[in-house]
Amino acid sequence: MDASTTARRLGRATALAVAVALAVTACTSGGGGSAGDVAKSEPPRQDSQDINAKPLDQVKDGGEVRLPLYQWITQWNPFQVDGRYGDAVEIMRALEPDLFTTDASGNFQPVADYLQEAKITSTSPQVITYKLNPKAKWSDGKPLGYLDFKADWEASNGKKDGYNIADSSGYELISSVEQGADPTEVKVTFSEPYADWQNLFRPLIPAAGIGTAQDFNQAWVDKIPITAGALKIGTADKTAQTLTLVPDPAWWGTKAKLDRITFRVMSQSATTQAFLNNEIDLATAGTAAAYGQLKGAKDAVIRAASPWDDVHISFGQGGALADQKVRQALGKALDRSSLIKIANNGVPVEFKALGNHIFMPNQAGYQDNSGEWAKFDLAAARKLLDDAGWKDAGSGQPRTKDGQQLELHWVINDSTPQAQLDLATAAAAMWLAAGVKVDLDKVPANDFFTKYVNPGKFEIASWRNTDSFPLSTSLTNFRLPVGDNVFGNYSKLGTPEIDALLKKAAGTLDPAEAAKLYNQADAKIWELGHTVELYQRPVVVATRKGLANEGAFGLGSTDYAKIGWEK
Structure with missing residues (x-):
């Protein structure tokens, strides 16, 4: 299941921030297709990369590599709350000192x-x-x-x-x-x-x-006033939605290999045809539709690795969702295995259910803390809604309370591919079986984060968090907001106990002891009804044959200065 916007490098915001990470992304995926019976491989190991790694003496000097960018970047300051969009953080680490x-x-x-x-x-x-x-x-x-x-x-x-x-x-x-x-x-x-x-x-x-x-x-809106990297901004054409990076002649280190890296803004679903048209040199292949078209394409090489990358459904904190029992009911009403199968249809790497908000399954310290909160139990979901005062109105009808129907809205990026729409539609049907009506509201791609997710103006939303490590970055994802600052906790849900556990863990130098504290916090996050984790998403991409030092990086950093074409 692919995403059209990503929080990576700095975590959930991250992605990342970072960014981050986190970098954040509407969890999206191409759907259906005849590739549903494709053979599944195990997710790549934690320490795996698939980037056609080449020493620099085997990479040509000069040339251009063309990459997709999934959203035009406005705020370039990665420390600013709106600057945590994942691609922005990753690019900034090529332009500024990444220590x-x-x-x-x-x-x-x-x-x-x-x-x-x-x-x-x-x-x-x-x-x-x-x-x-x-x-x-x-x-x-x-x-x-x-x-x-x-x-x-x-x-x-x-x-x-x-x-x-x-x-x-x-x-x-x-x-x-x-x-x-x-x-x-x-x-x-x-x-x-x-x-x-x-x-x-x-x-x-x-x-x-x-x-x-x-x-x-x-000062960093629509510009980068000062840099100190192997690369610098060449052109930034907002009208054409293109951005170029070029070598900085003032750079004191090893010169970047390429003459130019060109980013073009497009939806992830559009990358397939753009790659086939020889307009870009890397495209996502993590959906059935994309993989089916790209796996046999001329000059295409499929690459995969396991990064810190989660796909989840997050709940807001307003209206009916202010009641923890309602959020817990939504978690129990979901059959996650069925939803994961929809996302995994036709993709060659197996998606496995994720039971932790902080660790990935291939990280030391991972344990499944989802317990009863992610276990599909429709009767228990209905009981929680009964206890919350929402009266059953009969099969296929939304429950009512004080004359109001239990109706929620799921905000969806309008460039979301079909498989994610299929997943959302299936989830809405599961919730309706419990008496909760969920409407799917499409919004413009460029507004999804800036107007809805980042300010926490949603009831239900889904995106990816990428590279939410090291572990201490989880604090920003789940900490209580301070005034108008939600940090990376867009749901605005939290407790002092969760904050205290995460802060104590971040200050614990013994990794085993820190892992115990992080897992205690994670169990509380599940109980809170903050986010239903679905699965860890392997990165599956198609790269142009001969492209070196680019592809699926796993837990490693991208080094744009080393990207180029094989000699």
């Missing part, structure tokens, strides 16, 4: 172009000392330094008015940022231990670009 990348197993690796060293130099209190590459400079000529780290911390720690931040996790635990022994050394001191410190300052944003709340929120 650490992740390898195929999801482990952090320092980037020598920016860091000579970064390590814990004290544990009580926790102090991280960064030794910067003295060659590293911003595009305005200033060297990277402690003032950039300090500005990013002060902007993101939640203590400054007017800064509409995406996530304060980790930053709120920093007590000081200072220059070390010389201008290339930065000392970051924490008030409490923080296990995932390597995920902070990713990417590093220049102090000159976020010195005021106005700059933080607006």
Whole structure:
């Protein structure tokens, strides 16, 4: 099941933020087709990548690679609440200092172009000392330094008015940022231990670009004022919906291989024909329709890997859904196995039910905490609705309470392919069997996140979260909102207990002990009726034959500077 918008790299917002991740995405998939009986393989291993990895001496200098972009990017500041769209975060990590990348197993690796060293130099209190590459400079000529780290911390720690931040996790635990022994050394001191410190300052944003709340929120809208990467923006044509990245001649490291990377905005369903027409060099093949057309296409190579990528159904917190029993009833009324079969139809990699909001099944620490909350039990769902005061109105009719019908709205991206519509239609029929009427409301693709998901203006919505790791990024996905800031918790549902468990886990340096706390929090998230997880989604893509260092990255980071064509 594919998605048309993605939160990756920074988590749920993430995706990611990140982004993030998270990067967020309307969970979407092409449907039906004659490929329903395609042989299924096991999901790829956690540490697998399928990117046609080639050393740089086997990659041509020059040329162009054309990639799809699923939404025009407006906010480029990845620390700002609207800047967590997944593709935006991934591109920003090619244009700004990405101090650490992740390898195929999801482990952090320092980037020598920016860091000579970064390590814990004290544990009580926790102090991280960064030794910067003295060659590293911003595009305005200033060297990277402690003032950039300090500005990013002060902007993101939640203590400054007017800064509409995406996530304060980790930053709120920093007590000081200072220059070390010389201008290339930065000392970051924490008030409490923080296990995932390597995920902070990713990417590093220049102090000159976020010195005021106005700059933080607006200076990165439709522009990137300062960069420090192997690539820079070549052109950004909003009318034509095309964006190009080109090598930055001021770059001090290994020159990017390509002359140009061109992104074109299109829906994921449109990538199939665009690939067949030789208009792009990578297309999603994670749907029956797409896979069926792309698997035998000339010059196409199918690639697959298992990233942090979940498909889920989220509930809002208004109206009838303010009652936890109603949300729990919606979870119990769903036959997840049937819904997953709809999404998996015709796709060559098996989709398995997901029982955790924080861990993927191929991550150490995973356990299924869904318990009774994701177990299909129509009688129990009806009992919960009875207890919530919603009276049964007979077969096929919505329940009533105080003269109102139990009718909810599922917001759907209007570029959603057929399989996701089939899944949503099937879910709505399951809910109606319990006495809940659910209408499917299509909205414009460019509005789906900005007008509905991000501000939490939905009753039911479905999208993907990608790369919600390290584990501490889960805090932003499920923490209680503060004022108007929902962080990455678009449902706006949470409890102080969940917040406390996630914060304690993030400060626990022993991975086994941290996993216990994360799983305790996850069990509470299931009970809350926040989100019904469906499955971990393997990435399945078609790439042009000869395309090197691009494809399905699994838990690893994309390095746009290494992408190119085989010699």
